Amino acid sequence: MAIVELNNVSKHYGDKGPGAVEDFNLRTRDGEFIVLVGPSGCGKTTTMRMIAGLEQNTGGDILFNEQEMSGVPAKHRDIAMVFQSYALYPHMSVHDNMAFSLKLKKIDKTEIKQRVEAAAKILGIEHLLDRKPRALSGGQRQRVALGRAIVREPQVFLMDEPLSNLDARLRVEMRAEIVKLHRRLKVTTFYVTHDQVEAMTMGERIVVMNAGHIQQVGTPDELYDSPDNMFVAGFIGTPSMNFIKMRRHGEQLQGTDASLALEPWLKDKVPEGEELWVGIRPEHLRTVDDSRHTREGIRLRGKIEVIEPLGAVSLIQLKTGEHRITTQLEGRPRLALDQELELVSDMSRLHYFGLDERNLTVNAPAAEEAASLQGHQE
Amino acid sequence: MSQSTKPSASRITLGGTLLTLLAYLVAIVMFFPLLWMILTAFKTEQQAMSIVPQFIFTPTWQSFHDAIFQGSAYTHYAWNSLITAVGSTFLGLLLTIPAAYAMAFYPSKRTDFTLVWMVSTKFIPAVGVLIPIFLVFRSSGLLDTRFGLLMLYTSMNMPIMIWMIYSYFKEVPKEIIEAADIDGAGTLQTMLRVILPLALPGLTSTALLVTILAWNESFWSIMITNHNAATLATYIASFRSAEGLYWAKLSAGSVLASAPIIVLGWCAQRQMVRGLTFGAVK
Structure with missing residues (x-):
């Protein structure tokens, strides 16, 4: 197990242009589960490959337990990696796939057998040890890939989108398995995914990345409740947060579709006449007859364009003047397409972003209020 | 769907027949020198030199022995x-x-x-x-x-x-x-x-x-x-x-x-x- 530290780590492929990763700073706790999440090309996989030693960082330092790792070959870093494509050796049996690294280390045969069997037992693949990878299903291959990683008893686990080739049901199952495995082994783990649901459900801390830069590092709750900027706000949470552009006029915020009383703490942050973005999560918009809001914030009226019933909840898309707003309502409300619908959100649930897309709400009373309201409802 | 594809798959067309015949012809033309070489190897020198090609003869291993x-x-x-x-x-x-x-x-x-x-x-x-x-x-x-x-x-x-x-x-x-x-x-x-x-x-x-x-x-x-x-x-x-x-x-x-x-x-x-x-x- 290791404390992994990345100090100003960057990766540039050419002399010109922005790097694939820029100024990446992170220090893990021992045995922490860190998820790197972001859209394609955001630099999350490159970051992981630099930690693995499969790519060399062009700037900064990577340390395992205070020991400099930059320049140390992958095979000497004492890590194990699970690849997106599993990368099992097709010509070897499951047993040999798992034992390969131990054989290379010239570990005693009896110990290899013990370790492979122990790992196979944890993952429930004891009956597959003699099979070749081609005779396994996707989920079984995934388990073998995990098994190959855990027999090594490494100080760091790296997992590069390991569930993306599985079907939805199996993905949910394996997600839970990996979390359980981590709790059991307590090895510092880096997990790369583009799926924010995976990130939220698995990570102890999540690193949200975009265009090579860290956007925010925090626990799932921190990212959900207090996103640092509009990118994180839009990326974390399904469906995405709604954004409405408004302008300050005296004690009011006015937009083309709605108006809103100005929070007192915003007065210093937003000068008269300045524009800002108001963010509302779909699940925080309710119909006007729902009495669960304590302090009415924004009121939006529009025509229903799309209804997506998901069973327990329904997603409704409204066209309100120049904005398209998504809301998530409980159950299957009796609504029809083109019907007019009025929605309202509690004041404490609103997020405010400046034109530079940074969150104005962070450390503001509203955020604290939201947190307390969340606690109250639970 | 299966009804319409089945007959067309098994239908013998004129074009297909001609193409098959052509393929056989090309194969024979290509294989013939090899066949002739093998046949000649089993002939006597006299039979091999004969102006009239001989397809039917008594084979001999003599040439191989030599x-x-x-x-x-x-x-x-x-x-x-x-x-x-x-x-x-x-x-x-x-x-x-x-x-x-x-x-x-x-x-x-x-x-x-x-x-x-x-x-x-x-x-x-x-x-x-x-x-x-x-x-x-x-x-x-x-x-x-x-x-x-x-x-x-x-x-x-x-x-x-x-x-x-x-x-x-x-x-x-x-x-x-x-x-x-x-x-x-x-x-x-x-x-x-x-x-x-x-x-x-x-x-x-x-x-x-x-x-x-x-x-x-x-x-x-x-x-x-x-x-x-x-x-x-x-x-x-x-x-x-x-x-x-x-x-x-x-x-x-x-x-x-x-x-x-x-x-x-x-x-x-x-x-x-x-x-x-x-x-x-x-």
Whole structure:
């Protein structure tokens, strides 16, 4: 197990242009589960490959337990990696796939057998040890890939989108398995995914990345409740947060579709006449007859364009003047397409972003209020 | 849907029939010289020289007996052919596997160019480099030696070997190499324990193809060997010059020269097709 530290780590492929990763700073706790999440090309996989030693960082330092790792070959870093494509050796049996690294280390045969069997037992693949990878299903291959990683008893686990080739049901199952495995082994783990649901459900801390830069590092709750900027706000949470552009006029915020009383703490942050973005999560918009809001914030009226019933909840898309707003309502409300619908959100649930897309709400009373309201409802 | 496709699939069209007939015709035209050679090998010299072609005759092994035991010593040439073909294939594999490995997994900016350049050396007619090679061989005492011929065949076949092995290596997913790297394997271990077993069908078909090419090679064998290192190609050519046109004996010699490689090709055809289409469909 290791404390992994990345100090100003960057990766540039050419002399010109922005790097694939820029100024990446992170220090893990021992045995922490860190998820790197972001859209394609955001630099999350490159970051992981630099930690693995499969790519060399062009700037900064990577340390395992205070020991400099930059320049140390992958095979000497004492890590194990699970690849997106599993990368099992097709010509070897499951047993040999798992034992390969131990054989290379010239570990005693009896110990290899013990370790492979122990790992196979944890993952429930004891009956597959003699099979070749081609005779396994996707989920079984995934388990073998995990098994190959855990027999090594490494100080760091790296997992590069390991569930993306599985079907939805199996993905949910394996997600839970990996979390359980981590709790059991307590090895510092880096997990790369583009799926924010995976990130939220698995990570102890999540690193949200975009265009090579860290956007925010925090626990799932921190990212959900207090996103640092509009990118994180839009990326974390399904469906995405709604954004409405408004302008300050005296004690009011006015937009083309709605108006809103100005929070007192915003007065210093937003000068008269300045524009800002108001963010509302779909699940925080309710119909006007729902009495669960304590302090009415924004009121939006529009025509229903799309209804997506998901069973327990329904997603409704409204066209309100120049904005398209998504809301998530409980159950299957009796609504029809083109019907007019009025929605309202509690004041404490609103997020405010400046034109530079940074969150104005962070450390503001509203955020604290939201947190307390969340606690109250639970 | 199935009703409409079923009859059309089994329907014999005029175009299809004509195409099949044409295919048979081409096959017969291509196979006929080989058949005629085999038939002639079993004839007496008189029957072979007959103006009217004879398809029905009493077969005789006499020409085979003469070809093997009379003067020309078939076994000597066959041994040379075997040593140069198999030896050059093994030496070629030893040299080209690391080269192709480096080009496939650690490419430089010039890798593509190097590959094209290597293959382009095959465009030069052999006759164009005959004099330089002859002079080099003469001054280094390699003329009419098995070692000289083996070296020549190896270098001659290296471009095609590198090209083929390179394409098979390129089919191996990069993640597997990286997984081996993380598992603690060095370059040699990765190559021997991971890459070579995976590329085995491709390597086998490369080896077979190159063996056949070396076995069939006649130009250099005739030009730079006399008797000591001469292969079956020289042996066949010797019939014409030294012994006159003894058709039956010449045919028997040709059958003996081509039989081993035809048998090898026949036995390995599945392997070769598998190797040549390796990775064509994911």
